[in-house]
Amino acid sequence: MAGSNRCELDRLLRQIEACRLCAGVLGHEPRPVLQAGTGARILVAGQAPGRKVHESGVPWDDASGRRLRDWLQMDEATFYDPQKVALVPMGFCYPGKAGSGDAPPRRECRAAWHPRLLPLLPDIGLVLAIGQYAQSYYLGDRHKGSLTANLRAWREFLPGLLPLPHPSPRNVAWFKANPWFEGEVLPGLRARVGELL
Numbered sequence: 550m551a552g553s554n555r556c557e558l559d560r561l562l563r564q565i566e567a568c569r570l571c572a573g574v575l576g577h578e579p580r581p582v583l584q585a586g587t588g589a590r591i592l593v594a595g596q597a598p599g600r601k602v603h604e605s606g607v608p609w610d611d612a613s614g615r616r617l618r619d620w621l622q623m624d625e626a627t628f629y630d631p632q633k634v635a636l637v638p639m640g641f642c643y644p645g646k647a648g649s650g651d652a653p654p655r656r657e658c659r660a661a662w663h664p665r666l667l668p669l670l671p672d673i674g675l676v677l678a679i680g681q682y683a684q685s686y687y688l689g690d691r692h693k694g695s696l697t698a699n700l701r702a703w704r705e706f707l708p709g710l711l712p713l714p715h716p717s718p719r720n721v722a723w724f725k726a727n728p729w730f731e732g733e734v735l736p737g738l739r740a741r742v743g744e745l746l
């Protein structure tokens with residue numbers, strides 16, 4: 550069973566790698582960037598790759614990723630081990646710019662791939678729903694109406710789910726304005742990660 554799951558996941562990841570669904574709308578060549586292994590315990594559900602990650606092809610290979618690993622107190626070897634951590638954003642390709650930031654993740658991606666991919670990760674014990682798009686998807690009717698309200702209620706989502714803000718440098722003002730996040734949520738996050746890995 551584990552072996553067939555692994556084969557199925559390998560096959561699906563190859564299909565995703567070849568996906569060109571959004572080729573006509575992205576304005577650049579699609580480059581899906583994600584990581585997943587059948588034994589993964591933690592699912593990092595981010596937004597979509599930024600330009601730097603689009604260029605390197607390495608998920609969370611940027612300032613946001615450094616801050617996220619610091620939040621998790623996790624070294625790169627663990628973070629990039631697909632049998633421990635799945636890195637599955639809401640959109641797998643860089644969506645391009647919109648105004649002063651990046652465009653939203655492509656909705657086609659979630660519809661096309663998430664229902665097929667997530668069942669192949671049966672050992673996930675914690676989903677980190679990072680930012681508004683992942684929180685809309687994973688919190689569903691438990692969504693509190695805003696990102697800050699979701700985070701304030703972080704305890705009620707554990708042990709299987711935890712909403713997080715995006716660790717982007719663009720959110721530094723929010724981190725400063727909400728010191729309880731670092732003081733309360735991060736210790737809770739680290740304790741749960743410690744239980745799983």
Ligand code: SF4
Pocket residue numbers: 565568569570571572579580581640641642655657658659661
């Ligand atoms: S964003 Fe997702 S659906 Fe669109 S081309 Fe990339 S992998 Fe395919």
